[in-house]
Amino acid sequence: MTGKLTVIGLGPGSPLQVTPEALAAVDAASDFFGYGPYVERLELRPDQRAHASDNREEISRAAQALTLAASGADVCVVSGGDPGVFAMAAAVCEAMEAGPPEWANVDFAVVPGVTAMLAVAAKAGAPLGHDFCTISLSDNLKPWSVIEKRLIAAADAGFVMAFYNPVSKARPHQLTQAFDILRAHLPGNVPVIFGRAAGRPDEKIRIESLDSARSDMADMSTCIIIGSVETRLIHRDGGQPLVYSPRSWSAGKA
């Protein structure tokens, strides 16, 4: 007997950014696996079971969810943001590929969501309005040399960048190194946006320049957007400037 496994994204945190499709998947499922703070966002019925786990247990969480789904349950794996961007959809696929054959035949679906960089970009203006890269700064799962190479490639090719997992208690220095690398490849005045809890009551959006950006402006929940030489500021009366990347290329006249 084979059940179902749906990986859903709850968006950056505001209930107003959760899609009806994600809510329908929650309504249909019996068991919920995910990082504690995401599972806690759900309003479950008494007949639904939450299996919350720690942030660093993605693969064992995925294996538990697949085991239960393969036994016939309707299982939901919960991510914040979008489940396909540095989140649980890839972890479930990894577990599925490494696991017993019956796991690969579970009815499997992914429900997309609003990922953090889109919510942060929306609050700042339109910094992702042209070509951009999305990079995890965590070197838990890839060598730092690969991250370094990607930062330089992205800067030299003129991509705007969005950073996920910029710092953690175990990795306090990577973001400082990343800023140092970028300062060698980009002008110091490109805008840098630090966005945290976009759309939630504790939202913080901070606009700096590459020269003034420091790693202590971020924590593990911050999404950082680094402008390109094309990215521009619009100053406005009594408020934060808007940051946007024009749709057209101007050979870096900004």
Place this chain on the structure above:
Amino acid sequence: MTGKLTVIGLGPGSPLQVTPEALAAVDAASDFFGYGPYVERLELRPDQRAHASDNREEISRAAQALTLAASGADVCVVSGGDPGVFAMAAAVCEAMEAGPPEWANVDFAVVPGVTAMLAVAAKAGAPLGHDFCTISLSDNLKPWSVIEKRLIAAADAGFVMAFYNPVSKARPHQLTQAFDILRAHLPGNVPVIFGRAAGRPDEKIRIESLDSARSDMADMSTCIIIGSVETRLIHRDGGQPLVYSPRSWSAGKA
């Protein structure tokens, strides 16, 4: 008297992927500007006015919306997907910067949405599960040489890529050129996903390899995802394979 301008994203097309925040912005506004097919998705009241326009009129549409908002109206500019990714948020910022000073002081907000690459990725598995680039293949607004440089940089640095605006009637050849460039920089077996109308009744998700990918598999509404050497396939009984990019780096062993 200054009104309000909100740029909203309706997601890829399914009503189940429209956020409550976008619906609330629609409910509050009096006037709606956007590309015809997006404006037609709205269920407007008799007291609300639709101002639909052609796909290529982004800046004049933005200027009209800003003029009306500056005169006191509550105006909504409508995009498909996310308004910040190759869509109207940047066009409104461009018009605002070039326009009269009062435009910059309109109450301005952007409401994020599910952008096409996230919806297509969800249907395929988790191809955007690790570092990726998002690139518009249109050379209407930037020289083809810049696009070429970015494709090569992204391929050589190991990024997965998502292409927007891959082809149009006026630009039938760019996608063929892009595939040719990538074939010189990536193995022929990296997966290529062609996704169209994800989540809608006419959805089409097609999985090819870089060697077998052809430009006539796409039209202007297709989002294309190009895997990296890390991207993997999981074959499943009686269905399309899952495509995913592992969270960890394996030095291209795939």
